Amino acid sequence: MSVLRKSLDWGKLAPLRLRAKTVADGVYAGGHRSRRRGAGIEFGGQRSYVPGDDLRFIDRHALLRHGTLLVRQFETETDRTLCLLVDASLSMSYRGEGAPAAKYAYAALIAAALCKIAVGAGDRVSLDWFGGEHTVELATAGGREAFERVVGALETAQPSADLKSDLPALERAVARVERRAGRGSTVVVLSDLLDLPAGAEVAIGSLGTRGKTLSVARVLDPSEVNFPFSGPLHLRALEGEARVETDAAAARPQYLAALEAQASRWSEWLLSRGGSLVLLNSADDPVKAVRQVLDSVGGLS
Amino acid sequence: MSFLVAAALGVGLFVAIPFAAHLLRRGRARERDFPPTALVPAARSVARERATLEDRLLLAIRALLIACLAVIGATPFVQCSRLSLSRNAGASVAFALVLDDSHSMRAQAADGGVRFERAMRAARELLASAREGDAIAIVLAGKPARLSLAATTDLNAARRALRDLTESDRSTDLEAAVGLARTSIASVPHHDKRVVLLSDLAGSALTESEGQPPLWTPVPELATPLENCAIFGAERRGRRIAAHVACTSPAAAAGRALSLLGDKNGKPVPLLARGGIQELGLDLDPKLERPELELDGGDALKSDDRCPLAAESAALGVMVAADVSNASAETGGPPVLEQALGALESSAALHPIALLPDDVNEYRSNALLLLDDPGGITPEARGALGSFVERGGVAVAFLGPRVEQTPLGATLEPFVHGAVHWESKASFDVNAASLAWLGPEAQSVQDLKLHGRAGLSTSDLLGGRILATFSDGQPFLSKRELGRGALFTVALPSSVEHGNFPLRPAFLALLDYFLNEARARHGAAQSVAGSEWTFPLGANVSIDGPRGLLAVRETARASGSAQKAATPPLAGRYTLRIDDKPEERVVTVDPSEVTTLPRKPPENAARARANAHAGSVDASPELGFVALALLALELGLRVFRRLTRERAVTTVTARG
Numbered sequence: 014m015s016v017l018r019k020s021l022d023w024g025k026l027a028p029l030r031l032r033a034k035t036v037a038d039g040v041y042a043g044g045h046r047s048r049r050r051g052a053g054i055e056f057g058g059q060r061s062y063v064p065g066d067d068l069r070f071i072d073r074h075a076l077l078r079h080g081t082l083l084v085r086q087f088e089t090e091t092d093r094t095l096c097l098l099v100d101a102s103l104s105m106s107y108r109g110e111g112a113p114a115a116k117y118a119y120a121a122l123i124a125a126a127l128c129k130i131a132v133g134a135g136d137r138v139s140l141d142w143f144g145g146e147h148t149v150e151l152a153t154a155g156g157r158e159a160f161e162r163v164v165g166a167l168e169t170a171q172p173s174a175d176l177k178s179d180l181p182a183l184e185r186a187v188a189r190v191e192r193r194a195g196r197g198s199t200v201v202v203l204s205d206l207l208d209l210p211a212g213a214e215v216a217i218g219s220l221g222t223r224g225k226t227l228s229v230a231r232v233l234d235p236s237e238v239n240f241p242f243s244g245p246l247h248l249r250a251l252e253g254e255a256r257v258e259t260d261a262a263a264a265r266p267q268y269l270a271a272l273e274a275q276a277s278r279w280s281e282w283l284l285s286r287g288g289s290l291v292l293l294n295s296a297d298d299p300v301k302a303v304r305q306v307l308d309s310v311g312g313l314s
Numbered sequence: 315m316s317f318l319v320a321a322a323l324g325v326g327l328f329v330a331i332p333f334a335a336h337l338l339r340r341g342r343a344r345e346r347d348f349p350p351t352a353l354v355p356a357a358r359s360v361a362r363e364r365a366t367l368e369d370r371l372l373l374a375i376r377a378l379l380i381a382c383l384a385v386i387g388a389t390p391f392v393q394c395s396r397l398s399l400s401r402n403a404g405a406s407v408a409f410a411l412v413l414d415d416s417h418s419m420r421a422q423a424a425d426g427g428v429r430f431e432r433a434m435r436a437a438r439e440l441l442a443s444a445r446e447g448d449a450i451a452i453v454l455a456g457k458p459a460r461l462s463l464a465a466t467t468d469l470n471a472a473r474r475a476l477r478d479l480t481e482s483d484r485s486t487d488l489e490a491a492v493g494l495a496r497t498s499i500a501s502v503p504h505h506d507k508r509v510v511l512l513s514d515l516a517g518s519a520l521t522e523s524e525g526q527p528p529l530w531t532p533v534p535e536l537a538t539p540l541e542n543c544a545i546f547g548a549e550r551r552g553r554r555i556a557a558h559v560a561c562t563s564p565a566a567a568a569g570r571a572l573s574l575l576g577d578k579n580g581k582p583v584p585l586l587a588r589g590g591i592q593e594l595g596l597d598l599d600p601k602l603e604r605p606e607l608e609l610d611g612g613d614a615l616k617s618d619d620r621c622p623l624a625a626e627s628a629a630l631g632v633m634v635a636a637d638v639s640n641a642s643a644e645t646g647g648p649p650v651l652e653q654a655l656g657a658l659e660s661s662a663a664l665h666p667i668a669l670l671p672d673d674v675n676e677y678r679s680n681a682l683l684l685l686d687d688p689g690g691i692t693p694e695a696r697g698a699l700g701s702f703v704e705r706g707g708v709a710v711a712f713l714g715p716r717v718e719q720t721p722l723g724a725t726l727e728p729f730v731h732g733a734v735h736w737e738s739k740a741s742f743d744v745n746a747a748s749l750a751w752l753g754p755e756a757q758s759v760q761d762l763k764l765h766g767r768a769g770l771s772t773s774d775l776l777g778g779r780i781l782a783t784f785s786d787g788q789p790f791l792s793k794r795e796l797g798r799g800a801l802f803t804v805a806l807p808s809s810v811e812h813g814n815f816p817l818r819p820a821f822l823a824l825l826d827y828f829l830n831e832a833r834a835r836h837g838a839a840q841s842v843a844g845s846e847w848t849f850p851l852g853a854n855v856s857i858d859g860p861r862g863l864l865a866v867r868e869t870a871r872a873s874g875s876a877q878k879a880a881t882p883p884l885a886g887r888y889t890l891r892i893d894d895k896p897e898e899r900v901v902t903v904d905p906s907e908v909t910t911l912p913r914k915p916p917e918n919a920a921r922a923r924a925n926a927h928a929g930s931v932d933a934s935p936e937l938g939f940v941a942l943a944l945l946a947l948e949l950g951l952r953v954f955r956r957l958t959r960e961r962a963v964t965t966v967t968a969r970g
Contacts, residue, residue, distance in 0.1 A: 104349035207349045237350055243955075247344065250351035259357040271353040 021106060021171055024114025026122050030164045032299070033125030039300035040130060040307065059083045094153055095131040095138045096194040097124045098186060098220070099167070100204030101145025103251045106172035109236030112295050119295035119302075120203040120232045121167040126303045127201060128163045132156060139193045140166055143186035143204075144174040153193050177253040180210040187216045196224030199310045203230045205237075206279055208252035214279060218286040227288030228309040231276065235296040238272075240265045322387030325380070332376040375948045382941040386934050397436050397532050398443035401506070408449035408465065408504035410495035411437050413479065414513030415456040416486040417843065417885070417907040421514075421540050421615040429536050430481040433512035436533045437476055440510060444469055451498040452476065455491035455513055456484030456883075457844045457904075465499050482883035483618075484844030485904035488513060496525055512536070516912040537912035541566035543585065544618035546905045547840060548607045555596040555623060557607055560905035563589040570611040575620075576602055582610065591905055598623075604887065618908070622887040624840035624900040630662040630833050631680035635670060636808065637687065650816045651684050651712075651808045654825050662829060670695035677702040681836030682828060687714030687807040690724025700728055704797025706892075708832040713768035714807030728796065729803045730774045738766035744790050744815070748782040755823035764813035768805040778803065779875075791824075798850050798892070799835055802828065840900045843885050847899075849878040854893050859901075860886040 026032055059072060062082035072083045105117035113119075128138045137155035140163050142148040149166040151159075176182060194200055200220045206213075206229070221227030236242075242261040249256050257264075280290040289309040293302045348354070399407050419430040437452075444450060450472040452463040463475040488511075495509045507527040514536045531537075543566050547558040555574065561567040564587045571582035577599045586592050598605065609619040636649035647653060652664055662682075670685070671677060672694040683702070688711055691699065703709055709729075717726060717734040726734060742764065749756035770789045772780070778794030778801070794801045804824075808816050815821055833841075834848035841847070849855045849866070857864035857880050869879045882888055882901045890897040 107347060107349045109348075205349060208352070234349075237348075240354075243958075246354075247346065248348040248351040248354055249345055251347055251349050253352070255351040256345075257351050257354045257356050259354055263357040264354050267355045268350070268353050271355075272350065275353065 021117060022108045022115040023118045024108065024112070026114040026118045026299075029118075029121055029125055029168050030161075032122055033129050033164060036122060036126035036299045036303055037129035037133065040126065040303045056085065058086050060086060093131075093136045094194060094198040095127060095136055096153075096190050096198055096200045096220075096225075097128065097138065097140045097163070098190050098200065098202045098204075098217075099124055099140065099142055099145075099170075100202070100206075101142050101148055101170050101172045102174055102176045102204075102208065103144070103172055104205055104208045105144075105232075107234055107237075107251060108295075109234040110241070111235045114295065115172070116205055116232045116234055116295050117170075117172045119293070119299070120230070121170075122299050123230060123232070123293070123302055123306065124201070124203055125160075125164050125167055126299065127306060128160050130303070130307070132160045138163055139190075141186055141189050141193070142170065143183045144172070144176050146171045146173040150189060175208075175252040176210055177208050178210055180212050180216070183210060183213055184216050187220060190220055191223075194220070194225050197226075198224075199226045199228070201228050201230060201306060201310070203232060205233055206231050206275070207237075208250060214282045218282050218288060221283065221286035221288035226310045227283065227286065228291060228306055229279065229283055229288060230291045230293050230302070230306050230309075231279070232293045232295060235294055238294050240268050323384055325387055326384035328384075329377045329380045332373055332380070372948060372951060375944050375951070379941055379944045379948070382937050382944065386937045386941065397439040399440060399448075399508075405506055406445070406447035406449070406504055407506045407508065408451075408499045408502045409440070409508040409510055410451040410453055410465070410499045411440065411476075412453045412455050412488075412491050412495045412509060412511045412513065413437055413462075414486060414488070414491075414511075415454050415479065415482045415484060416513075416516075417483040417544075417615075417618065417903045418486065418514050418516040418910075418912070419536075420481050420483070420617060421542060423536060423538065425535065428481070429514055432533060432536060434476070434479065436512055437510075440532070441469070441472055441476060444472070449499060449502045449504055451495060452479075453491050453495040453498065454479070455486060455488050456482050457487035457490075459487045459491035459494050461494055461498055465502050480883075482843060483885040483901070483903045483907075484883060485842060485907060486513070486516065488515065492525070492529065496527065499527070514538075514912040516907065516910050539911050540614035542613045542615045542618070542908055543567055543570060543609055544615065544903055544905070544908045545572070545607055545609060545621035546591075546618075546902045546908070547624070548621050548900075549624045549840060550598060553598050553600065555598050555605075555607070557594045557596060557621070558591060558905070559585060559594060559609070560591045560908040561585065561589050562908055562911060566613060567592075570609055572596065572607060572609055574599065574602070575606045575608050577605075585609075590909055618885065618903050621885070621902060622900050630682070630829065630836070631665060632662045632682040632684065632829070632832070633665045633667050633677070633680045634684045635667050635686065635688075636684070649686065649808070650810060651686055651825075654808075654816065654822055655684075655829075658822060658826055658829065671698050674698040674701040674705075677707060681707055682832035683707065683709040684808075684825075684828070685709065685711045687712060687716045687809065688726060688729075689716035690720035691726060692724050696725070696727055700796065703728070703799035703801055706798040706836045708800050708802070708828060708835055710802040710804065710828050712804045712806060712808045713770075714809060714812060715766060717768050728776065728794070729801055730770060731776045732774055734774060735769045736766055737769045742767065742788070743785040744820075745783050745785050748790070749820065751781075752820060752823050752827060755819040758818040758820045759815070762813060762815055762818070764806065764815065766812050770803070770805050775803070795850070798853060800831060802831075839898075840902060841882075842904045843882055843901050844904075845881070845901075847880050847882070847890075849880075849892060851876050851878055853878060854891075855880070856891045857882075857888055858890075859888045860884045864888070 060083065062071060062084045066084045070084045072085045075081060075083045099120060101117060105120065106115050108115040131138050132155060135155065137153045138159050139153040140151040142150065148170045151162055151166055154162065190200060202217055217229060244261055246261050247258045276290065276292060283290050291305045291309050293305065399409065401407060413433055415430065419433065421429055423429045423432045425432070441450065447467060449465045449467050450463065451465040452472065452475050454460045454462050462479065463472060466472065492509060492511065499507050509527050509529050511529045511531045512533060541562055543559060543561040545557060546560050549556055557572055559572060567585040567589065568587040571584040572594050573582035574580050574596055580597055580599060583594050583596055605623040607621050607623065632655060634649065634651050636651050638649055652666060655662060655664055665680060670691060677698065699709060711729040713734060715736045718736050720726065743762055744759040746756050746759050749759060767784065772789065775789065775792045776794055778792040780789045780792050782791040784790050790805050792803045806813060806815050810816050851868065855866050855878055857866060859882055861884060864880050864882060866878050866880045868876055870876055885901050885903050888899045888901060890899060
């Protein structure tokens with residue numbers, strides 16, 4: 014692997030810290046409601062009493078009127094943990110013509126902006142990786158310091174590693190996230206979902222279980238979205254050994270269909286696991302991209 | 315080929331570079347990273363085909379562009395068959411085009427075309443290579459040599475002048491044409507001057523070819539020998555026809571015969587199998603109108619194989635009235651006038667007469683009357699003479715001592731009025747300056763030994779104009795116009811008994827002047843193409859020839875007076891109407907145009923050609939435009955492809 018390929022192309026998205034703050038400021042996040050119900054201020058409904066419930070919450074008015082034991086529920090504003098899982102495999106270092114920066118840089122910006130928003134809302138943030146070099150996993154933490162650490166880690170990491178046939182590495186990363194993310198946590202995976210090993214859907218989809226909210230943001234380069242090439246092409250994948258000689262005009266429709274089919278497959282799989290898929294184009298406005306991610310996790314009021 | 319040319323043309327080898335690049339690129343496209351490669355289907359054959367098709371046009375354009383640059387670098391050293399002017403360090407050139415429009419140029423050239431057309435093409439090519447600032451003169455070498463275009467830098471005028479030139483049956487006058495060409499560009503300020511001779515070098519010698527600027531004969535193939543026979547004259551002699559035929563060689567004459575067109579009973583007369591001139595006789599069918607003679611068989615020039623028959627005695631008729639006893643030399647023989655006319659070799663037909671005719675019909679077929687020492691003219695003779703002169707005849711009276719012996723009833727009219735005295739005691743001489751218009755021979759009239767003269771005064775001349783005088787101012791030669799003709803009066807007789815004037819060259823020059831005047835006024839029934847026909851200024855003249863109406867122009871005579879003139883350029887029959895009186899004349903070709911074979915170019919002309927880099931072409935401007943067009947084409951093609959690609963991307967994006 015060449016030295017040039019190691020140095021990430023941040024392009025127009027540098028410096029990450031300032032850009033992330035700008036993006037975060039552009040996003041109206043507001044407070045988000047916890048899905049946990051229990052002791053709180055605001056009435057959140059009733060449910061049947063089950064043994065073990067706190068007797069203080071029994072609705073005596075309903076008992077007197079209907080003779081049924083009901084428990085009053087209250088919603089409470091509470092901190093949520095944002096678990097970021099960033100793909101730093103080699104394919105994320107790609108930057109095509111017309112793109113402002115490499116895919117990883119765009120993904121890092123989105124991650125940093127989400128971190129800034131979460132920290133601003135008082136939530137805690139963790140950071141994990143699959144693939145990459147000089148990556149630093151960050152345990153769940155909150156406050157301004159957490160944002161700085163996340164940004165530092167994002168800036169330090171270099172996309173690397175061929176995960177095409179390394180499912181265990183992906184599973185280890187997923188396991189770390191599962192350990193950090195409790196119930197009610199939000200897990201955001203930032204990846205191009207390309208050149209991942211077989212079974213990656215299962216591994217990543219498992220993050221949506223056990224009360225966690227999963228959002229997978231697929232970051233693609235504009236040239237990957239549009240396939241703007243013409244004439245004869247000789248293409249080479251960054252991960253794996255795939256090499257294709259083709260004609261752009263002839264291959265374009267089939268490629269776009271295959272790309273769409275792959276996205277549909279991921280979307281269906283994630284939906285079945287309670288997660289969602291967000292498609293991002295690295296040429297798009299990062300603010301809009303962050304809103305899409307927040308929308309997918311129900312973060313915007 | 316110089317090192318520079320080789321080096322410049324060597325640049326053309328770089329054509330191989332785009333070819334090599336194409337071959338390298340055609341096999342496979344440039345490899346590029348693309349993460350979702352696994353999703354892209356392979357289409358190798360299509361890719362190769364597209365690479366070949368798309369690159370071919372650009373490849374051709376680039377190769378042509380490099381070739382153009384190589385040739386631009388090599389010019390103006392590149393040789394080609396097209397004629398052009400080489401330049402010393404790109405400087406302007408002054409050149410005179412001497413274009414031979416004589417009869418021999420109507421023959422076929424070596425390549426099968428007409429020589430004149432080949433010469434015109436060469437002239438056009440040379441003119442096309444001329445640039446702004448070049449001076450061009452055009453001289454025509456058909457006799458008489460003419461300046462068609464004076465030296466000018468107006469190339470459009472030169473093109474127009476060249477476009478208007480046509481072939482003719484004139485004789486050749488190369489010597490005068492070359493001299494005229496050299497004179498025409500002598501005064502232009504250009505340093506590089508050339509005389510381009512486009513001629514077959516036949517029909518006229520070119521003796522002064524060593525002059526400056528040197529001659530350049532860029533089309534030597536014009537001088538390729540050919541086989542030709544021509545009828546250059548046919549005149550009626552009673553019931554017979556005298557025809558003159560000229561052939562280039564015995565081979566040209568062998569097996570050919572002369573016949574009268576339309577004469578079914580007449581037998582063709584075979585030519586003698588020899589080159590040169592031969593005279594043939596045929597019987598004339600009197601029923602034929604406008605008879606023509608024709609040579610059978612074929613040769614290099616078809617137009618001169620036919621010739622119309624001229625009227626009887628087509629030669630210029632000269633009547634000489636001289637007393638043999640008084641006007642002859644002491645050694646005997648015919649009168650001095652007849653001997654002098656014979657010395658002129660004018661081919662004039664002499665008709666000695668003892669008395670002046672009383673009937674104008676006796677003057678028929680004569681154009682000149684030379685009257686020596688007339689002793690008076692009777693009224694009948696005067697009337698016939700007047701009619702003869704009014705119809706275009708020329709009469710000359712050499713006055714002698716008999717002017718004082720005029721009998722009763724006779725006068726010297728219409729030459730002079732009244733009595734004329736013979737002055738035998740005075741000491742006088744002819745004023746040579748007053749005869750200067752005669753030419754250099756006029757100087758020979760100095761120190762004459764004269765024993766007398768006719769004492770003329772201005773009042774005696776009947777309004778005639780004095781052309782020359784004696785040293786004391788008395789008229790020596792006078793001229794009086796009468797109708798279409800003229801009357802000349804010389805105050806000296808032609809007899810050597812009264813002075814040595816007839817023995818001086820000026821006498822012969824004077825007789826030649828009278829002959830030319832008679833030929834011009836009377837109009838020879840048969841003349842050579844290019845000879846000038848002159849008419850009185852007041853005459854109403856129209857001429858219909860082989861090419862339609864012939865232009866009649868006003869010219870100035872040597873003596874200063876104006877006259878009308880026309881020059882028939884082509885051989886054939888011409889119908890003239892002079893003051894509504896019809897007249898037919900036949901124009902023939904000069905036999906020397908046939909018998910004088912084309913010569914090799916003069917040596918210095920060949921040297922000039924070698925030094926002139928004949929055929930080198932500076933095609934830089936044209937090639938520059940081509941290169942520019944190729945460059946624009948490549949840029950346009952690239953822009954077109956980019957637009958096409960962007961449109962395709964937009965379409966895909968819209969679908970997405």
